[in-house]
């Protein structure tokens with residue numbers, strides 16, 4: 001195929017390329033990105049009069065240091081000079097060993113063993129497999145159901161889908177296909193809201209009654225992301241830890257979105273000071289450069305599995321431990337920890353508060369909330385995607401709303417001016433969406 005221009009590329013895209021949650025052929029024309037640097041996406045064709053858009057999404061939580069960061073670029077280039085990939089069965093290498101050791105050091109102390117997977121969904125598959133196989137191995141195969149609370153999101157492959165919110169996760173499409181898990185009600189909203197004893201009693205009742213068949217509880221700690229961008233009190237994590245201990249159920253924290261400082265602590269589990277038995281990391285792990293995720297577990301789980309009838313963890317992706325991804329993950333973690341990330345995230349939190357405050361007064365806005373470097377505007381009706389995206393682009397900002405939510409999690413390097421622009425764009429998107437739904 002010869003060189004093609006932007007219009008031809010977009011035609012080919014529409015005809016042949018699936019996009020996330022998209023129909024075929026595509027109905028909404030995507031923006032064609034030519035390059036990206038810092039917090040800006042450079043477009044092949046101007047949109048809303050802008051050649052560049054400020055990225056309000058960090059490419060879905062991942063690009064915490066922005067694009068083309070010199071240190072991250074250098075890490076990938078340096079690794080290219082020694083090897084891009086080798087299989088991980090029977091072989092090992094420095095980037096992966098260093099990364100795994102770093103993750104063990106950074107995460108709560110009981111987490112000692114690391115499985116490097118190739119995407120977040122796969123890391124959740126591995127987390128659930130670890131839990132189910134643990135109970136198999138210790139002679140309790142009947143413990144194979146999973147409990148979660150509603151409003152969650154854990155990925156798009158089948159076992160993770162089974163613990164996504166039943167409505168948001170489109171479970172009606174998959175009756176008879178998905179394993180039937182147990183659902184508690186959504187955790188009461190509000191990071192600062194004191195724990196509701198009735199809700200804790202509800203969790204206790206479910207865990208107690210089903211302990212005999214429960215392998216694990218899996219939740220997103222503190223922030224439920226793609227399931228609805230809701231925040232809850234860390235006290236519920238403490239309650240879950242106590243209940244799981246009391247009833248011999250494993251606890252899994254899915255920190256794929258919340259990890260690496262986004263909520264104001266390095267990991268959301270740190271808000272509660274509790275450790276899960278299994279933790280999933282992804283998204284920002286490689287600074288948004290390459291796909292990689294990690295599942296960490298305790299020695300109890302690892303030893304249980306390794307003493308079982310099938311004494312191995314039966315999982316091994318082709319691209320497991322990819323050296324390029326591991327090298328850039330190491331560089332991204334170095335970069336994060338070398339700076340005062342806590343102060344930076346605090347700065348973003350207060351700037352987002354100020355930038356989104358005007359939104360609360362707009363008609364059609366139901367709620368505005370901010371936690372760490374996450375800002376959320378919830379509308380009273382589903383977002384008109386076309387109107388909202390166009391309004392944001394006119395303000396020079398890339399946003400990707402979903403359902404009734406216009407939200408942003410900017411790269412940590414965003415300046416106060418960038419965040420102010422994002423705030424104006426979110427407000428404009430909310431206004432445009434409300435006007436479009438009213439007409």
Ligand SMILES: *Cc1c(COP(=O)(O)O)cnc(C)c1O
Pocket residue numbers: 119120121122124153154155156220225226254255256257282283
């Ligand atoms: C994004 C996400 C996943 C899935 O990760 P992928 O890399 O998209 O497969 C799982 N859990 C949470 C909490 C996520 O935010």
